[in-house]
Amino acid sequence: MATRGLADLRKEFQTRGWDRKATGWVMCELLFNLAIALGCIYIFVAYHNPLLRVCAMIVPTAASMGVATNTHTSSHYATSEKRWLNELLTFFGYPFFLGLSACSWWHQHVVLHHPAPNVVGVDDDVDLAPWFARTSDEVQRSTGFARFYYQKLQFFVFPLIIGFIGFNMQKAGWIKLIKTLHHNPNHKKLPWIDLGAMILHYVLWIGVPMFFFAPASVLGFYVLRTYLI
Numbered sequence: 001m002a003t004r005g006l007a008d009l010r011k012e013f014q015t016r017g018w019d020r021k022a023t024g025w026v027m028c029e030l031l032f033n034l035a036i037a038l039g040c041i042y043i044f045v046a047y048h049n050p051l052l053r054v055c056a057m058i059v060p061t062a063a064s065m066g067v068a069t070n071t072h073t074s075s076h077y078a079t080s081e082k083r084w085l086n087e088l089l090t091f092f093g094y095p096f097f098l099g100l101s102a103c104s105w106w107h108q109h110v111v112l113h114h115p116a117p118n119v120v121g122v123d124d125d126v127d128l129a130p131w132f133a134r135t136s137d138e139v140q141r142s143t144g145f146a147r148f149y150y151q152k153l154q155f156f157v158f159p160l161i162i163g164f165i166g167f168n169m170q171k172a173g174w175i176k177l178i179k180t181l182h183h184n185p186n187h188k189k190l191p192w193i194d195l196g197a198m199i200l201h202y203v204l205w206i207g208v209p210m211f212f213f214a215p216a217s218v219l220g221f222y223v224l225r226t227y228l229i
Contacts, residue, residue, distance in 0.1 A: 021078060023079055026070060026074075033066030033070060041056070058228075064097070070093065071090055075106060095194055096197040100169050101173025104172060112124065113125050132161075138150070167226060206218055
């Protein structure tokens, strides 16, 4: 009965056209977030007013998260009926714009996370050990300083540490991508495109700016941007 009801609901969605991919709207949303992110980065570089620069980091952080969320839609092939366009936008948003491997994302998020969201032992997204305890059972199994940390300190540490997830995702993406290409160099073209986009990310965000600004300033901005996102 439940299966039939779900099938009827799906059919009703199709009849009303609610399953059609809103390609134009999604693309406009991507361009809007991208324009805000890049515009604010220009303001940060061009102006030296401290308050203005703080705002010019907070606002593009939200816009960059908007790009990531929009790209998430594409990674599920939900932006367009055209498979190549979904993949192109995924490569643009994740490896090129954010420095996150698209192939690693497809494997970790689409293949592993969605079929078993937050299932311990299957979905690595929920694995925060040993830095954080997720359940009271984990706290009870801990001893000494670890228990004190979980009970008294992790609440305060979590908002500070959470920013490093971006760097960890970048590292995990590189490891996954290198292993894929090493074990199967004749693999499909997607990992090679992913590698090219990842390299272009560092060329665009680190290499090119170093021609105009001090290396320390460029690296500091990159680290701050990644941490905030």
